[in-house]
Amino acid sequence: MPTIVERLIAIPTALKLLFALALGLSIGHLSRNSGGTTSEPWIGSGSVKSFRPQRVSSSYQMPLPTIDQRKRILDILSSLTAHHTRECTRYSQEAYVNQATERYAPLIGHKAPSTHSAFFNVFGGTEDEHALHRSSELSGDQHKYFFAINLYNSFDVIPDLFATLFRVGSVLGYHNVFVSIYENGSKDQTKALLRIFDALTRSVGMRITIRTSARTRGSFTHRIEYLAEVRNSAMVPLHERRDEGEFFDTVIFMNDVLPCVDDLLELIYQSRLQNAGITCAADYMYHDDIGAPVFYDNWVARDLNGTALENAPFENIFHHEESSSRFQRHLPVQVQSCWNGIAILDPAPIYQPPRIKFRMADIASGECSASECSLIGNDYWAAGFGRIVMVPRVKLAYDKRVYDIIHPPRRNLTAIRGYVKLGGLEDDPRSDPQDRSWYGPHDRLFVEEESQPLDFQPGPEHVWCWGWDGAGEIDGPDVDPIWEKMPDRSTTPESVSIKHDRSMAL
Numbered sequence: 001m002p003t004i005v006e007r008l009i010a011i012p013t014a015l016k017l018l019f020a021l022a023l024g025l026s027i028g029h030l031s032r033n034s035g036g037t038t039s040e041p042w043i044g045s046g047s048v049k050s051f052r053p054q055r056v057s058s059s060y061q062m063p064l065p066t067i068d069q070r071k072r073i074l075d076i077l078s079s080l081t082a083h084h085t086r087e088c089t090r091y092s093q094e095a096y097v098n099q100a101t102e103r104y105a106p107l108i109g110h111k112a113p114s115t116h117s118a119f120f121n122v123f124g125g126t127e128d129e130h131a132l133h134r135s136s137e138l139s140g141d142q143h144k145y146f147f148a149i150n151l152y153n154s155f156d157v158i159p160d161l162f163a164t165l166f167r168v169g170s171v172l173g174y175h176n177v178f179v180s181i182y183e184n185g186s187k188d189q190t191k192a193l194l195r196i197f198d199a200l201t202r203s204v205g206m207r208i209t210i211r212t213s214a215r216t217r218g219s220f221t222h223r224i225e226y227l228a229e230v231r232n233s234a235m236v237p238l239h240e241r242r243d244e245g246e247f248f249d250t251v252i253f254m255n256d257v258l259p260c261v262d263d264l265l266e267l268i269y270q271s272r273l274q275n276a277g278i279t280c281a282a283d284y285m286y287h288d289d290i291g292a293p294v295f296y297d298n299w300v301a302r303d304l305n306g307t308a309l310e311n312a313p314f315e316n317i318f319h320h321e322e323s324s325s326r327f328q329r330h331l332p333v334q335v336q337s338c339w340n341g342i343a344i345l346d347p348a349p350i351y352q353p354p355r356i357k358f359r360m361a362d363i364a365s366g367e368c369s370a371s372e373c374s375l376i377g378n379d380y381w382a383a384g385f386g387r388i389v390m391v392p393r394v395k396l397a398y399d400k401r402v403y404d405i406i407h408p409p410r411r412n413l414t415a416i417r418g419y420v421k422l423g424g425l426e427d428d429p430r431s432d433p434q435d436r437s438w439y440g441p442h443d444r445l446f447v448e449e450e451s452q453p454l455d456f457q458p459g460p461e462h463v464w465c466w467g468w469d470g471a472g473e474i475d476g477p478d479v480d481p482i483w484e485k486m487p488d489r490s491t492t493p494e495s496v497s498i499k500h501d502r503s504m505a506l
Helices: 004-010 013-033 067-080 094-107 158-172 190-203 223-243 261-273 321-328 372-382 400-406
Strands: 145-151 177-184 207-213 250-254 278-287 292-295 342-345 388-396 462-465 482-485
Touching: 094 158, 094 261, 145 158, 145 223, 158 177, 158 190, 158 261, 177 190, 177 223, 190 207, 207 223, 223 250, 223 372, 250 261, 261 278, 261 342, 261 388, 278 372, 278 400, 292 400, 321 388, 372 388
Parallel strands: 145 177, 145 250, 177 207, 278 388
Antiparallel strands: 250 342, 278 292, 278 342, 462 482
16 A cells, blocks of 8 residues: 555645645745734834825734844845855955945944944955844934836846845834836746745845736837836835835835946935935946947936037046046936936935836927936926936946946955055055946945045036837837937026935944
C-alpha cells in the first residue's frame, strides 16, 4: 500500500502548483487581516495647510516588524538583489563617507543611532547595528515620501531598484515611505519579480501598491496621451491616500534607471534644500558615432534661455553660459525644464489648484505637442512653482554599459584599503584629476557650493519645442520646431518664490 509521501509525489505537478498558490494566497490574506498595534498617524509637516484635512484611520496601516526582522531583510536584500549597482558605495573613500554621513543626517526619518557610522552601513561601514527603529523611537521630522514608478520589460533593472529603495527607505524611515508601481504590457518576467518585491516590502513595514496591466499602446493612440495616462496611473495611490486623509511632502518619480542609494538621497537633499518645484538628475546614453556616453533626455531638458540641451559630451550640453559652467563643475543648475530618469516633485500644486497632472498638449488651441514631462514643467511654472533644478552630480544610466563608464573605479591610491596617505595634496575635488573629470568615481567629494541655495531667476518668455503630433509608431518628433510663448506668470519673480516650505533642519 503506497505511503502518504508516495501519494503526494504521484500528484500531477500542475495540481501541486495550484495547491501551493491557493495556500500562499490564504496565508497572505490572513496576514493582511491579522490584528496588531499600529503607529501613530502622521499629521503632516509642510507649510501648505490648505490641502491637509484631519487625518483619519487607514486600512493601509499595519504592524511594524521588529528591529531584528527588518535588519534581517535588509541584510538579505543588500547582499542578494543589487546587480549593476551592488558596488556603488562599498569602497567609498573615507572622506566621502564622512561627508555623506553629515550631509544626509537631516533626512533621517527615525531616531539616529548612538554611533554615527552605523547609520551609513550603506556607504561601506562595517558595524552591524542598523538605524531601523520602532515607531516609538521615531524622530520629530516625519517628512513623507511618495515613490511613483512606471515599469515595462524592466526585469534587468528591477533588482537594483529593489535594493536602492530598501536602502533609501531605511534612511528616510520605512514608515515615511509609500511606493506605487504601475506596470503594463511587459513580455518578460517583470510581473513575477514585482510579486517578490511586494512581499519583501511588507516584511519591513514599507507600504506599497503594485498594479499591473496587460495594456499596451494602440497603433493609433497618441504617444504622449498614452504616456501621460501611464504616468498618472502610478500617481493614483497618491490621491487615494489623500481621500483617506494622508498627504505626502515629496513625490519621487522614477524611470527604469540604475540609481545608487546616494543618488536618490542627493536629489531629495537638493529638492528640500532648494525648495524646488522639480529636481532632476542628469541621464546618459551611449553614442555609437562618438564612442562614449552623451547627455540623453534633450527632448525634455531646457536651459534658462529656453533652449534644448544637446546630446553631446558635457562641455557642449548647455547653451546658457553660466549654466554650462556650473554643470561642468558638477554644481546644481537652474533650468526651465528637465526629467532625466528621476524627478523629485513638490506635490503642493498636485494637491491644490491647479491640481497638476501629466497630460498631452491641447493641440486644438495651438499648444505645441511637447513631452508630458515638458508640459508638467510648464504647468509648474504657470502655477508659480518654477524653481526647477538639475543636479549634475547624480549621473544616471539605463544599462550596465553606460553605468560602468560614467562611474569608473577610483584610482587614487590613498583610497585603496591598506594604504595610508603620506603628505601630498589634501583630499579636494578641485585638485583631484578624477574628481574634476566629466565622469569620475561615484564617491566624488562635495564642495561647499553644492550646499548653497540657488538664486532663482524667472523663466524665459519663449521655449524651444519640437512637437510630436503623430499617433503612429514614429521614431521621433514629427513637426517643425518652434519657439513657444510661455504664460506671463512664468516670467515674473513670483513664479520662483517659495510657496511650500519643505526645507530641512540643518
